Amino acid sequence: MPPKKTTATGASSEPKKSTRPSRAATAPKVDAAPAATTKKVAAPTTKKAAAPKKTATKKTAAPATESDKENQSATEKKATASKRKRDEEEDAAPTSASEEEIKTPIDADGDVVMNDEPKASKRRRVEPKAPAARPAKRPARELKAINVPPTEVLDVFVFGEGTAGELGLGSVRVDGKKPIDVKRPRLNHNLKNVVQVACGGMHVAVLTNENKILTWGVNDQGALGRDTTWDGGLRDVEDEDESDDEDDTGMNPKESTPSEIDTSDLPEGIQWVQVVASDSATFALTTTGQVYGWGTFRSNEGVLGFSRTVGVQKTPALVPEISKIKQLAAGLNHVLALDDKNKIYAWGAGQQAQLARRLLERDDLAALYPTGIGALPGRAKAVKLACGSYHSFVIDSQGRVISWGLNNYAECGHDDEVGVDGGYVMRPRVVESLKDYKVTDIAGGEHHSLACTEDGKLLTWGRIDGNQVGQPAGSFSEDNTVYDDRHLPRILVVPTEISDVKDVVQVAAGTDHSFAVTKEGKVYSWGFSANYQTGQGTTDDIKEPTLIDNTAIRDRKIVYSGGGGQYGIVAALHGDEE
Template sequence: MAPKAAPAPTRAPGRKRKAVEDIPIRPSKKPSNGTTKSEEPAKSRKQVKTKAKTVLTTAPKQVLEVFVFGGNSAAELGLGDTATSASVKRPRLNPNLAPDAVGVVHLAVGGMHCLALAKSGTVYSWGGNDLGALGRDTNWAGGLVDMSDNNSDSSDDDDEGGKLNPKEATPTPIDSSAIPANTVFTQLAASDNASFALTDDGLVYGWGIFRGTDGDIGFSPSVRKQEKPVLLEGLKGITKIAAGENHVLALDAKGSVYVWGAGELAQLGRRITERNRLQALIPWRIGSLKNIVEIGTGSSHSFAIAKDGRCFGWGQNNYGQTGIESDAGESGAIVPSPKVIEGLRDLGTITSIGGGNAHSYAITSTGKTLVWGRLDACATGQVVADLDAERVIKDERGRPRILKAPTELPLAGTAECVASGGEHCIAVLADGKAYSWGFSDAYRTGLGTDDDVATPRLIDNTAVREKKLVWAGAGGQFGVVAAAA
């Protein structure tokens, strides 16, 4: 996911759609038959039993050490009020997420904020909170702290200063006032300005706001900005959540996919107009997708993997990022509803899929990483001169612009995890080493350079050299890697 959306496309003529394709979830309303209390049948209290909770997912158990790098202008690195710079060149251990104090077991990275799930079940947040993404009050009367006032002799710091709000900069538990005491969170997801948390019994809580190409849309049809976590009505039996820049996917135990959020770029898999864009904030089931086992998102495009191995893509396609080659590269190109990605059919069993602004990736069961999409921003990590010409779309000046077919990424080993920011990526390999590539402004690749990184390079400094990394996340202008504690 990434911080900025591309310009809205010119839409193709509308076509009639089968009603079964998009099925809305609406809050249930208890029917009234007009009976009075005295007319209701008597119930024995002994017959009233509390329904046992069905556990669908569990949180990870492994406690993590968390390392951060890149831009910190919105306090997204979570280094607290002791941060000395607006950017960190190479990985730095976050002391506010110490294994013995917090015990992080799971993380989610948004455009300019992060979430962490602790072994205690507490959800922490930090970063930009202008639109409620942190799910807690960060009003601070003490004034912003000037980072240039904090002395540092670290070569990992940029010499550029900045100001931060200590309450945003310090990982802090979300507001749990509307969350029942027995709630157990297992997964987190973060978009640009909203956050979501999945419970072990398949419910979803959320907070923040969705934004469209013309500004704020809202959190729900009746709420513009949701500042504290609230239960999302109508969703149940959910086993996974994934967030793009301004949209969310949820997968349930039956293999159905639900979508909600901004939809101008077809990322919701159906046509959204100005008239119905608020209704798009209510989760809908995509009726054409069945027996789905995995979901993923790019900034404004979406993916689903079916039990039979087929991969589906839809949404913005101006750089072929959905994997659908038809109209790839055309200005305003979109894939309006889920379509099979033919280019992935014979490349192995896909186990994970996602993307950034205009590029995408997939990981196979053997650890092979495949990439496609925009070439001129280095986010595909390819040596462009070595690519088969038939896989490349050139611009009007004859310059390679789009990698239209999924192509293997030259990594030094098999991938365990890949994460995409707007225009940069991080891959964690089976040997515990991490590699990054792409646009490196604000040192978001963690390589100590702000020059573009064309192909994968090892992330290496004393902080992570002896660590076995197991996870990576990529935000708008920053990155996070984690090692087993």
């Protein structure tokens, strides 16, 4: 159904033009679904008048006869003797803190109820039990391997601003080159034997063929999984004898240099197969389908937490609620996991419906518990997961795309809630506008998305004003685009082909920029480039997909691309130099 010609509300902010990274750079520019602000007003409380106490009326007994008096006297004597006997037994019985508490039964008139069974039987001494011998610890059950680690070694090239250490080039010049403001792809000399790369908002994680996970970048909330405390970088400005070291940027070398995560508390024998990175957290998958993570999730209000009991997880910890996981994917502040039974779990921040479930405001920590999203429509079998900043994707075995989450810029590919401030799609739905394509890869940025198909076509959709979709002006029409008040194209609602780029096999997105890798190993980029994150050597926006071409990668076969807030990464197969 073609979109209605409407005005994009809540879409007025322009792309960021900051030249230095900040945590706000990865926060939503606009349109984050507002937290519920309707306050429940308590009904006015008034003191209830105390109910009148029931006054016991004294019953006047009938005059007692001589026979009654004799029976009463005998009964009283019997009761007195019985009480004296009980008191003697109680005084003789030893007491201890472990004795059971006795509740004396009272009848409606306030008299003690006399039972025939001896009370002493209820006050027997409870002897403390000797502590039971602890059974010997069973050896940990050996889990079966269900995942295979990647093996192809990559050479990693980085570009972008780098002042947050996210390029991993260290903190000093190397061969006269600064580790910041890298305009075009540069080989990262600190990395060897890398087999997989994961780009977060302002940090990166890689997996090596030596079964190591290396991280670098911002570690404010434990996203690097290791201690990066550093007391350097401070200079005495009044010391005239101290000259500035032009080779030193002053960045924390422990953050800006790739280093191994802290595995001291993990069981031996763990073998990693995948890493994913969000804005302030990292997660890793093992051969046996277990998931470990560290860092924290953030919501609209700030730090949300890592789990129900941990705010910030500084070192890797098991996510115990899930097992037999085959694949992970991460958005800005949420994570998806697919298990071997085709069940998909989601957890993290969910204020934009990216977890595919409704959350209660009174229990915001419930979002941190991995929970199944329910059955996919049409009994679809998931083969690939992907995330944008606030939306989620599944590609099924038939090449169909299923999506949910924030959709105010049509980033999910659906045409409802478009242009609505904070509009979202709650439940996973098949993207009807992609039903004529067999999609093989998909990616999402903050407010845009892109995909490639089995026959190499490149499609983009979502926010337009920062050139995120990379479409030429002639691609926009009343049938597929929402215009703003000035009649400028604002939202590309329908996934649209870019015919100039062919044979695409992999796509990736940073916050507001994108990449497409071809079968021949060429990589194209476009979008917001104020911090050189497109790798094109300019801070001007790249309006349409443009080949990244410099001496470092010109003769290399690129097989991977990725991006974060102010940086980009591409990788080639090691040893493929011509």
